[in-house]
Amino acid sequence: xxxxxxxxxxxxxxxxPETILARLRAEEPVSWIPSMNMWLVTRWDDVEFVDxxxxxxxxxxDPSFLARALGRNMLTLDPxxxxxARTAMLPSFQPxxxxxxxxxxxxxxxxxTFIDAIADRGEADLMADYAAPLASASLARVLGIDREGxxxxxxxxxxxxxxxxxxxxxxxxxxxxxxxxxxxxAVLDRYLDRIDxxxxxxxxADFVRARPEGGPLTRDEIINNVRLMISGGINEPVDGxxxxxxxxxxxxxxxxxxxxxxxxxRRATEEALRLYTPVGTITRQASGDIVxxxxxxxxxxxxxxxxxxxxxxxxxxxxxxxxDIDRREGGHAAFxxxxxxxxxxxxxxxxxxxxxxxLFERLEGLRLAPDEDPVLTGFEFxxxxxxxxxxDSVVGP
Ligand code: HEM
Numbered sequence: 377x378x379x380x381x382x383x384x385x386x387x388x389x390x391x392x393p394e395t396i397l398a399r400l401r402a403e404e405p406v407s408w409i410p411s412m413n414m415w416l417v418t419r420w421d422d423v424e425f426v427d428x429x430x431x432x433x434x435x436x437x438d439p440s441f442l443a444r445a446l447g448r449n450m451l452t453l454d455p456x457x458x459x460x461a462r463t464a465m466l467p468s469f470q471p472x473x474x475x476x477x478x479x480x481x482x483x484x485x486x487x488x489t490f491i492d493a494i495a496d497r498g499e500a501d502l503m504a505d506y507a508a509p510l511a512s513a514s515l516a517r518v519l520g521i522d523r524e525g526x527x528x529x530x531x532x533x534x535x536x537x538x539x540x541x542x543x544x545x546x547x548x549x550x551x552x553x554x555x556x557x558x559x560x561x562a563v564l565d566r567y568l569d570r571i572d573x574x575x576x577x578x579x580x581a582d583f584v585r586a587r588p589e590g591g592p593l594t595r596d597e598i599i600n601n602v603r604l605m606i607s608g609g610i611n612e613p614v615d616g617x618x619x620x621x622x623x624x625x626x627x628x629x630x631x632x633x634x635x636x637x638x639x640x641x642r643r644a645t646e647e648a649l650r651l652y653t654p655v656g657t658i659t660r661q662a663s664g665d666i667v668x669x670x671x672x673x674x675x676x677x678x679x680x681x682x683x684x685x686x687x688x689x690x691x692x693x694x695x696x697x698x699x700d701i702d703r704r705e706g707g708h709a710a711f712x713x714x715x716x717x718x719x720x721x722x723x724x725x726x727x728x729x730x731x732x733x734x735l736f737e738r739l740e741g742l743r744l745a746p747d748e749d750p751v752l753t754g755f756e757f758x759x760x761x762x763x764x765x766x767x768d769s770v771v772g773p
Pocket of ligand 1: 462515608610616655657659711721723728
């Protein structure tokens with residue numbers, strides 16, 4: 377008998393993930409997808425189990441696109457090996473670190489700069505003209521490489537991601553990734569040569585100052601993990617801003633509530649991240665044979681925990697496909713659930729919330745351009761390809 381998994385291709389999951397994931401949860405919660413050569417794990421409890429058992433489901437996959445494109449980094453290692461860089465780097469992305477100072481002081485002003493840049497036009501593509509510059513400039517500032525300009529940082533991000541998604545080993549795509557990896561590596565080397573660890577207030581200086589168990593971080597540890605941050609820490613806030621802006625534009629009642637009570641923007645941010653889950657999956661490799669959700673997984677099989685599906689699991693959430701700002705059902709899985717939970721989670725949330733809130737505060741009459749119909753694309757990474765909007769007038773800052 378043909379299984380549901382045998383009939384599926386990545387293109388189906390990119391086109392209509394909600395319907396397919398609901399069927400998988402109901403009929404084949406741990407499903408082998410031959411066209412993707414991996415298992416998809418779709419129920420909340422099983423996804424949580426995979427993410428919390430690195431001894432059974434390893435992040436040290438072989439082959440590893442992440443290690444090939446970026447160099448060995450924390451997301452390609454299991455604890456305790458991964459813990460060293462993670463522990464040393466996490467404080468920079470928390471409220472008491474450089475990210476906290478950035479979010480409290482500079483982030484709203486940075487958002488205003490990019491709004492000012494489009495203000496007179498009366499129309500823009502929010503993804504390309506606003507979210508991408510803001511997310512690139514934010515991470516560059518926190519890292520301490522903002523002298524490079526946001527365009528350069530965005531170009532690195534796109535170059536690295538080109539090779540990360542190069543599943544068929546296309547030499548031209550690999551060359552694009554190689555160039556970004558080497559160029560960024562050389563620039564980081566120069567910055568690290570000049571860091572003053574006694575006074576510089578940026579994440580790169582924190583990384584040099586850090587003293588995790590086993591001694592200071594090596595150059596390679598710093599550079600490879602910064603490549604990971606640039607490849608992963610820009611697209612997601614970009615998609616997050618697009619998804620939240622799209623949601624608010626499309627829901628006048630929600631928009632009125634946010635205008636009347638701006639503190640609700642926090643809840644709106646969380647609910648948009650839950651409902652759309654910009655990073656769809658976590659990929660691991662089975663260390664041994666194991667039965668999960670009634671399916672027999674073999675040692676060496678690739679296993680994908682589908683965060684997007686966990687966030688829509690009807691046994692975990694009430695009416696999960698509905699955007700409900702009043703939901704009180706606990707944390708979601710958009711930043712993952714285990715040892716590799718997003719390092720930049722706190723900063724990412726601030727960028728999405730402040731970035732989107734400023735748009736609605738400043739661009740009066742913000743709405744979709746007359747011929748715009750936002751289309752969400754992607755399975756691994758999901759967001760609107762474009763979000764063309766118009767507005768009537770600009771307030772402030
Ligand atoms: C809305 C924004 C964001 C979302 C939805 C998001 C999502 C995620 C997810 C789901 C993971 C787990 C991946 C896995 O286990 O395979 C992850 C890991 C990671 N994220 Fe984010 N991310 C966001 C923003 C950021 C930012 C701003 C940074 C900047 C530093 C960042 C850096 C990282 C790093 C370094 C890891 C690997 C952590 C580890 O291996 O321990 N992310 N992110």
